[in-house]
Amino acid sequence: MILSSDKINLIAKLFLEKKIGVLPTDTIYGIHSLAHSTLIAKLISIKGKELNSPVITLISDVSMIDEFDVKLDDFALLQIEKLWPGPNTLIFETSLGKERSFRLPRNQFLLDLIKKTGPLASTSANLHGHSHSKNVEQAINYFGDSVDFYVDGGTLDNLPSSVYKIFNNEITKIR
Numbered sequence: 261m262i263l264s265s266d267k268i269n270l271i272a273k274l275f276l277e278k279k280i281g282v283l284p285t286d287t288i289y290g291i292h293s294l295a296h297s298t299l300i301a302k303l304i305s306i307k308g309k310e311l312n313s314p315v316i317t318l319i320s321d322v323s324m325i326d327e328f329d330v331k332l333d334d335f336a337l338l339q340i341e342k343l344w345p346g347p348n349t350l351i352f353e354t355s356l357g358k359e360r361s362f363r364l365p366r367n368q369f370l371l372d373l374i375k376k377t378g379p380l381a382s383t384s385a386n387l388h389g390h391s392h393s394k395n396v397e398q399a400i401n402y403f404g405d406s407v408d409f410y411v412d413g414g415t416l417d418n419l420p421s422s423v424y425k426i427f428n429n430e431i432t433k434i435r
Contacts, residue, residue: 263369272376274409280306282385282399284413285318286367287347287421289385289393291407292318300381306406308388315381316349316361316421320374325362327379329354335429340364343424345371351425351434363421384420392420 263271274281280293280303291307293299295317304313319325322340325332330352332340343350344364351361363382365371374380385393386402393399396412423434 265372268369268372268376271409271411272373275373275377275380279408281409281411282393282396282403282407283370283373283411284416285370285382286365287418288416289396289399289413290316290382291385291399291403292380292382294377295379295381303381303383306403307383307386309383313383314359314361315383316363318370318374318380318382319362319364320371322364324374324379325352328360328362329356330360330362331355333429336426339424339426339431347418347421349421349423351423351427353427359425361423 271281275294278294278299280291280299282289282291291303293303300315301311303315304311317328322344332352336352339350345366347366349361349363351359354360385399390402393402394417395415396410399410420435425432425434
């Protein structure tokens, strides 16, 4: 999907105004917000999930992980080189012992957007327990006015991202 810089700037402005939106990614449609705890809680509530449910943090550069108290060792950096950019979510442990998941998408629209907004929280655009949206119309049927804006990227017939946990020099495929 190719959008003009004016449209990317408008979408970035909406996120910076603390809005929640549905966007296409390089995998499936997602519901997104800035990666701030109050907005993440709202995003999870809209989706109908439990408050402590995990979300993915979309980044445009590996250095953005530093903002989340995750220290990457040589093994983790090697896995990042193999799996990013692309449709792979990587889970790391923070210094507080919590898990945090990240994805560096292979999608120029998202990369340009994230460079303007900072990291975005993301989860699949569906109500909890339902199948993910393949187009913006399905997302509108799920969320209606509870989401501030929608970006139509056509029909996406992709699979959700693969998920890997990287802890203690081991990598485990979760999905």
